[in-house]
Amino acid sequence: MRVLAFRHVPIEHLGRIEPELQRRAIGIDFADLYLPGAEVPDPAQYDGLIFMGGPMSVNDSLPYLEQESRWIARAVEAGRPVLGVCLGAQLIAKALGARVYPNAVKEIGWFDIDLTGEGTTDPLFAGAGPRETVFQWHGETFDLPRGARWLAASPACRHQAFRVGANAYALQFHLEVTPQMITDWCAQDANCGDRREVTALIDAQWNAARFTELSQQVFGRLCDLLAIQSPRG
Numbered sequence: 001m002r003v004l005a006f007r008h009v010p011i012e013h014l015g016r017i018e019p020e021l022q023r024r025a026i027g028i029d030f031a032d033l034y035l036p037g038a039e040v041p042d043p044a045q046y047d048g049l050i051f052m053g054g055p056m057s058v059n060d061s062l063p064y065l066e067q068e069s070r071w072i073a074r075a076v077e078a079g080r081p082v083l084g085v086c087l088g089a090q091l092i093a094k095a096l097g098a099r100v101y102p103n104a105v106k107e108i109g110w111f112d113i114d115l116t117g118e119g120t121t122d123p124l125f126a127g128a129g130p131r132e133t134v135f136q137w138h139g140e141t142f143d144l145p146r147g148a149r150w151l152a153a154s155p156a157c158r159h160q161a162f163r164v165g166a167n168a169y170a171l172q173f174h175l176e177v178t179p180q181m182i183t184d185w186c187a188q189d190a191n192c193g194d195r196r197e198v199t200a201l202i203d204a205q206w207n208a209a210r211f212t213e214l215s216q217q218v219f220g221r222l223c224d225l226l227a228i229q230s231p232r233g
Contacts, residue, residue: 001227002027004046006068008034008054008087011184015176016212017050017083020219024227033064043071048081048226051088053174057140058090058100069095075168081226082168086138089161089170096145096164105156107136109202113160113173119151122163124221132214133207134173135182141172167225175215179204 003021005014005028014021014028021028029046032038034054043049051068058065072095075082084092090100112131119125141157144150145164152161152173160172177185182204 001025001047002029002045003048003050003081003226004029004031004041004043005050005052006031006033006088007052008056011181011188012053012086013181014050014052015174015178015181016215017176017219020216020223023220024223026223026226033067034062040067043075048083049075051082051084051091052176053086053088053137056087058087058094065091072096076164079165079167081222083222084170085176086172086174089172090140090142092164092168092170093142093145093162096148098143098145098148100140100142103139103141103157106139107154107156108138109136110134110206111136111154111156111173113152113154115152116150118149118163119161122149122151123225124163124169124218125151125161128214128217133210134175134214135177135211136173137185138172142170169222175211175218179208 003026007013007030018028029041031041033040049071051072056062056065069091072082072092076096082092094100110133112133114131115125115128120130142159144159144162148162148164150159150162154160157172162170182202186202
């Protein structure tokens with residue numbers, strides 16, 4: 001089995017997702033379509049698709065994001081497993097006809113999310129606490145696509161996660177980040193504008209034990225779901 005992961009900047013990579021894929025011997029290929037001359041893969045040849053984050057907006061006129069949106073729509077229609085994180089979640093929302101727009105505030109750092117009724121019984125999140133602390137770095141949000149199951153919310157951002165069908169998941173928060181990734185993001189020149197809006201230092205090790213447990217649960221179950229539900233599984 002193999003999945004195709006779409007990256008949009010070098011610093012927003014698979015993080016904690018990758019070890020769970022490796023534990024289940026699921027191969028990984030990467031698509032970096034933001035790079036000039038990047039090889040354009042055929043997503044139909046993969047068992048699942050993963051769309052990572054990035055500082056751009058899905059509303060920007062970027063041909064590679066428009067292409068990714070078309071692939072997402074086809075994959076969801078075909079029942080192929082799809083995961084979107086942050087920008088990736090917004091791509092899923094837009095690909096399925098929902099609006100993506102600026103959130104009232106930027107969420108940068110550690111924030112609580114609350115699972116909805118659907119979230120508490122969802123195959124990925126069942127057994128998680130009704131409230132969990134997760135890492136956020138986003139300034140935009142989305143409406144729910146038609147037919148989506150709303151899984152999580154936060155006080156500052158109503159739509160934090162949703163599922164479409166059995167296999168397509170969109171997570172606005174960054175459950176994949178490691179402490180090293182958080183430290184790297186905070187040091188990046190491209191993120192300085194966002195960092196100036198944060199009044200407190202971001203502790204990369206905050207809630208480390210629980211965050212590790214939660215990420216292993218969610219991404220492990222996602223990999224198991226992929227193995228069961230994939231058309232080639």
